Amino acid sequence: MSEAPQPLTMDAPSFWSAVWIITRKDLRIEQHTRQTVGIMIMFSLVTVIMFNFALGTNLGAARELSTGLLWATILLAGTLGLNRSLAIERENQTFDALLIAPVKRNAIYLGKVFSITLFTLLLELILVVVFVVFFNKPFWRPQVLLILALGTFGYVAAGVLITSMSIQTRSRDVLLPVLLLPLSLPLVLPAAMAVSAFMFPQLPLWGEVQSAIYLVLLYDLLMVTAGLLTYHYVVES
Amino acid sequence: MTLTILSSFALQTGVDPNQFNNYLFLGYAVMWLIGLIYVASLAMRQRNLRRDLDLMEDILQDGDQEAS
Amino acid sequence: MDLTRLNRNTRILNIAAALALTFAMLTIFFYAPVEQTMGNVQRIFYFHVGSAWVGSLAFLVALFGGVMFLRQADRKWDTLAVASVEIGLVFLSMAIVSGSVWGKPAWNTWWLWSPRLTMVTIAWLAYAAYFMLRGAVDDEERRARFSAVYVIISFLTIILTFVSIRVLRDIHPVVFGGAMESAQGASEGLQEFSGLDSTKMVITLNVTVIAFTLTFAAWLLNRIRLQRLTDQTQLLKSRVSEYLQGEAS
Numbered sequence: 001m002s003e004a005p006q007p008l009t010m011d012a013p014s015f016w017s018a019v020w021i022i023t024r025k026d027l028r029i030e031q032h033t034r035q036t037v038g039i040m041i042m043f044s045l046v047t048v049i050m051f052n053f054a055l056g057t058n059l060g061a062a063r064e065l066s067t068g069l070l071w072a073t074i075l076l077a078g079t080l081g082l083n084r085s086l087a088i089e090r091e092n093q094t095f096d097a098l099l100i101a102p103v104k105r106n107a108i109y110l111g112k113v114f115s116i117t118l119f120t121l122l123l124e125l126i127l128v129v130v131f132v133v134f135f136n137k138p139f140w141r142p143q144v145l146l147i148l149a150l151g152t153f154g155y156v157a158a159g160v161l162i163t164s165m166s167i168q169t170r171s172r173d174v175l176l177p178v179l180l181l182p183l184s185l186p187l188v189l190p191a192a193m194a195v196s197a198f199m200f201p202q203l204p205l206w207g208e209v210q211s212a213i214y215l216v217l218l219y220d221l222l223m224v225t226a227g228l229l230t231y232h233y234v235v236e237s
Numbered sequence: 238m239t240l241t242i243l244s245s246f247a248l249q250t251g252v253d254p255n256q257f258n259n260y261l262f263l264g265y266a267v268m269w270l271i272g273l274i275y276v277a278s279l280a281m282r283q284r285n286l287r288r289d290l291d292l293m294e295d296i297l298q299d300g301d302q303e304a305s
Numbered sequence: 306m307d308l309t310r311l312n313r314n315t316r317i318l319n320i321a322a323a324l325a326l327t328f329a330m331l332t333i334f335f336y337a338p339v340e341q342t343m344g345n346v347q348r349i350f351y352f353h354v355g356s357a358w359v360g361s362l363a364f365l366v367a368l369f370g371g372v373m374f375l376r377q378a379d380r381k382w383d384t385l386a387v388a389s390v391e392i393g394l395v396f397l398s399m400a401i402v403s404g405s406v407w408g409k410p411a412w413n414t415w416w417l418w419s420p421r422l423t424m425v426t427i428a429w430l431a432y433a434a435y436f437m438l439r440g441a442v443d444d445e446e447r448r449a450r451f452s453a454v455y456v457i458i459s460f461l462t463i464i465l466t467f468v469s470i471r472v473l474r475d476i477h478p479v480v481f482g483g484a485m486e487s488a489q490g491a492s493e494g495l496q497e498f499s500g501l502d503s504t505k506m507v508i509t510l511n512v513t514v515i516a517f518t519l520t521f522a523a524w525l526l527n528r529i530r531l532q533r534l535t536d537q538t539q540l541l542k543s544r545v546s547e548y549l550q551g552e553a554s
Contacts, residue, residue: 158458165451169441178437182430183458185423186465193473211472222461230454233375254344257410264349264406268356268399272520275395279527286534293541300548
């Protein structure tokens, strides 16, 4: 007795495999087109050099401010990356395809957060080199890199949510910094303070930086949670 | 004036209680100004909307009259 | 609330608020005692605290409106939210300006990045940006949805900012070095000067806060009514344009 033919079904991917699929897709696209990271790097270089000149060719003053400059550059370049990455989706209408696919909304969110965080981290590696050269401060320290990574993740977590809204508006790109930068303050403050603590020859004690790092982690946690909870309100069409 | 009277009853500790009165005046003036500007903005917006509403109702009424 | 009831309640509140504000002004200038260390300029404090308190209340109301809208997409929640944010922004502006004007004689500086002031600045920026966002979205339903999400994130940010700076300041008092220590200490808590030692001061403060709350309520109803009118106008506009197109053909 032959069975009735089974209809073709595709099992919906589990949450984490969906996230991974989306992240990998973005990385692959970027690998081929190299749009996003390239722009971010160029923008950052230009910005850093401009900051240098604006602060006068006396590097002394600039050195004092270098941590702040680093974060400012990351925030600004981040808005570029966010805009580019999410706009590409819209342009190619791959986004609508994603929405139809049996993928949970917040898997898309998390996938994009991971991919854009990775792009930004790549940018930051280059920035670190530039900053070490220009300002002669130990940004290369692994603890600094870790703080940068943690901070970037939180920023992008808030950023993906906000950018998903801003690119659907009439003002598009221009609106994003206005919306996002105020929201990044509670992240930048502790993050900059933590990084500054490592700019001295002597490493700081854990007790000195622990509050700042916990605050960054708190920001990450709250923003990612808010994003996961509210993302689907932002993309339903 | 009242402040001068009041302050004359204040302890004479050598500190003049009225020395910053311009700031006091400035502060209240600005706060009231902000409030009044907002109230005016509400009133103006309401008036403009009412006017638009009346205008449109007239247009539609004319339309109904023409139809009948 | 139907329109006639709204109109009547609005009128009642308008009058009540006007009376309360007048009474508060009288109380502030004739009843409240002269403060010992700073003199009469301290009287700014009453309006300053009143507007700051009601401003915060407004944003809580806006948060409530935002959350409720996400749960049930009823237009009234969006109206409540936009009205509250707008009014909150006005009160916040009053609070910031009055604080600055008071800060100059008190601490010899127009501005200070204290925890509260930083939090208030971010709040102001975030809520002003709220209007930029609204202005850029044409679709009504989407505008309301985005606004709701943004209000929630903004609120989260503001709480975090305050927590951040409070925590960091305790560890790194040096960060705010340059500004006067007394100013730092002074900028915490309600008792920003020699203290609310007098009962008369407390009473005056309460009177002012009540007056401001009534003003908030009055403005809220007015703004909600304004929104209803706007919605009505939008509706009529589409009918009129349909009619005019019919006429043309």
